[in-house]
Amino acid sequence: MEIFTKLGIDWRLFLFQVVNFSILLFVLHRFLYKPLLGILEARRKKIEESMAQADAIARSQKEADERAAREVKHAQEKAKSIIEQAIDDAEKVKDGLVKKANDEAARLIERAKKEIGAECDKAMTEIKREAGDIAIAVAEKVLKEEITKERHERLIKETIA
Amino acid sequence: MEGKGLEIVITPEHLFDVFGMPVTNTLVASLGAVAVLVALAFVARRKLVFASPRGIQNVVELVMESALGVMEEVLGDRKLAMKVFPFIVTVFLFVVTANWMEFLPGVGSVTFFNGEHTVPFLRSVNTDLNVTIALSVIAVIMVQTMGVAVIGGWNYAKKFVNLKSPLLFFIGLIEAISEAARLVSFSFRLFGNIFAGEVLILVMSYFMPLFLPVPFMLFEVMVGLIQATIFAGLMLIFVKVATTHHEEAH
Numbered sequence: 001m002e003i004f005t006k007l008g009i010d011w012r013l014f015l016f017q018v019v020n021f022s023i024l025l026f027v028l029h030r031f032l033y034k035p036l037l038g039i040l041e042a043r044r045k046k047i048e049e050s051m052a053q054a055d056a057i058a059r060s061q062k063e064a065d066e067r068a069a070r071e072v073k074h075a076q077e078k079a080k081s082i083i084e085q086a087i088d089d090a091e092k093v094k095d096g097l098v099k100k101a102n103d104e105a106a107r108l109i110e111r112a113k114k115e116i117g118a119e120c121d122k123a124m125t126e127i128k129r130e131a132g133d134i135a136i137a138v139a140e141k142v143l144k145e146e147i148t149k150e151r152h153e154r155l156i157k158e159t160i161a
Numbered sequence: 162m163e164g165k166g167l168e169i170v171i172t173p174e175h176l177f178d179v180f181g182m183p184v185t186n187t188l189v190a191s192l193g194a195v196a197v198l199v200a201l202a203f204v205a206r207r208k209l210v211f212a213s214p215r216g217i218q219n220v221v222e223l224v225m226e227s228a229l230g231v232m233e234e235v236l237g238d239r240k241l242a243m244k245v246f247p248f249i250v251t252v253f254l255f256v257v258t259a260n261w262m263e264f265l266p267g268v269g270s271v272t273f274f275n276g277e278h279t280v281p282f283l284r285s286v287n288t289d290l291n292v293t294i295a296l297s298v299i300a301v302i303m304v305q306t307m308g309v310a311v312i313g314g315w316n317y318a319k320k321f322v323n324l325k326s327p328l329l330f331f332i333g334l335i336e337a338i339s340e341a342a343r344l345v346s347f348s349f350r351l352f353g354n355i356f357a358g359e360v361l362i363l364v365m366s367y368f369m370p371l372f373l374p375v376p377f378m379l380f381e382v383m384v385g386l387i388q389a390t391i392f393a394g395l396m397l398i399f400v401k402v403a404t405t406h407h408e409e410a411h
Contacts, residue, residue, distance in 0.1 A: 007290050008172025012182055017191065017295035024195045024255055029247040032202040035209050036225055037243070042211060 132156060167367055169360055173289040174280035176273055186281055187289035190268065194259045194286055225250070235401050241311060245400050248303045252296060253393035259286035260355060260385025264378060269359075287355040287388075290348060297347035300396045301340070308403030316406065343399065347392065354388050 004010075139152055173185035205221060214222060228250055232242035262268060263285035273282040286292050308317045321337040323329040358381040365374040 006172070008185075009290050009294065010183065013173075013185060013188060013289070013291040014295050016182070016188060017289075017292045018299065020191055020195055021251070021255065021295060021299060024198060025247060025251045027199045028202050028251050028254070031206040033225070033247050033250065035206060036222065037229070037246075039209060039211055040222060040226055 128160070132160065167363060169363065171356070173284055173291075174275070174278070176275050176280065176282070185289065186273070186284040187286050187292060190262060190283045191259065191286045191289075191292060193283070194255060194262055197262075198254055198258055232397055235397055236404065238404075241307065241400075241404065245303070245307060245397065248300070249393045249396050252300065252396060253389050256287065256296070256351065256392055257386055257389035259292075260389060261382065262286070263355075263359070263385070264382065285355055285359055287351050288359055290352050293348035293352040294344075296351070296392070297344050300347060300392075300399075301344050304396065304399045304403050305340075307400050311404040312406055317403070347395065351388055351392055354384055358384055 135156055136152065139156070140149075143152070173187040176184050176186055176189065178184065205217075209218060229242055229246055232246060232249065233239050236242050236245070262283075268283040268285065269281045271282045272279045274280075305317075308320075319333075321333045321340070323333040358377075362374050362377050362381060365377050
């Protein structure tokens with residue numbers, strides 16, 4: 001064991017160096033490596049998460065855009081169909097009104113014609129009666145005594161009828 | 162240094178005793194290295210932020226993350242990499258800090274009278290075999306533990322004791338010897354390099370104290386970094402070897 005002494009090897013000094021290094025190892029591990037590697041790891045995770053989040057946001061943005069476009073298209077189609085429906089309805093209403101007005105007009109014309117006819121008939125009868133009377137008066141004047149009134153009337157009637 | 166010649170001592174110089182514990186100049190220096198790193202760790206801890214790091218944190222994060230990346234790549238397993246990370250990085254930081262402290266003014270030049278001799282108060286930490294052997298023992302135990310933890314005690318033991326054939330038995334024996342040899346190579350490589358550097362600079366200073374040592378000091382700064390890298394790198398590779406199934410390796 002003389003060689004150990006000559007090389008300066010002493011178990012107490014050796015042990016001291018082991019302890020010394022162990023303390024250094026502990027302190028560096030506790031106060032440098034662990035926090036530092038923790039930070040690196042956490043940062044790596046955070047970056048990964050952020051990337052995933054960004055992807056998700058972009059995806060949902062795209063989805064929302066697509067949905068909005070779909071909605072707009074749908075709404076446009078619906079508006080178009082509503083307008084068409086309205087035009088259709090209006091057309092129908094217009095047709096109905098025109099027909100009604102025509103009917104009314106026709107009815108009014110018909111009634112007016114009837115009334116005119118009736119007036120005409122009435123006027124005719126009146127004229128006939130007046131004409132008879134006038135004829136009687138004229139005949140009376142002409143035939144004074146010859147023919148009695150009754151006979152004369154009968155005669156006129158025969159003539160007219 | 163009363164003598165005229167160079168005084169090169171392979172052992173750390175004894176300064177004084179504390180409760181029967183001999184205190185050497187390398188021990189004081191190693192406490193200094195630990196204190197520096199602990200202080201830095203506390204300062205760094207307080208400045209760590211989650212979002213938008215600035216300045217030094219970026220550098221620290223870059224270094225730590227690439228170190229972890231290398232470990233993950235070599236071991237092929239993030240969880241295992243996270244487990245060995247503290248050991249390997251701490252060994253690296255400790256060795257490189259200790260090696261570079263050698264060039265601080267005062268290390269080696271401030272002296273202390275220990276009752277018999279006048280000796281330097283501080284001495285480069287890794288020129289003490291107690292330190293390098295302690296690091297090696299911790300490294301080897303860590304490697305063995307990881308081996309047992311990952312491939313299981315039975316599988317791990319089979320690497321060293323294999324009775325299936327004489328050839329495999331001998332391979333196991335060689336494995337066991339090489340495992341023990343690691344302890345020696347780990348500790349003496351670091352010790353030898355740093356001690357040689359010290360001696361080199363001492364010799365150069367002896368020739369010409371003013372300018373000549375400068376390029377050698379620069380070189381030794383490199384050596385200090387390289388030795389720390391080698392120590393940490395070998396730890397990583399040994400973990401890889403220890404956690405690999407032998408059957409598959411053939």
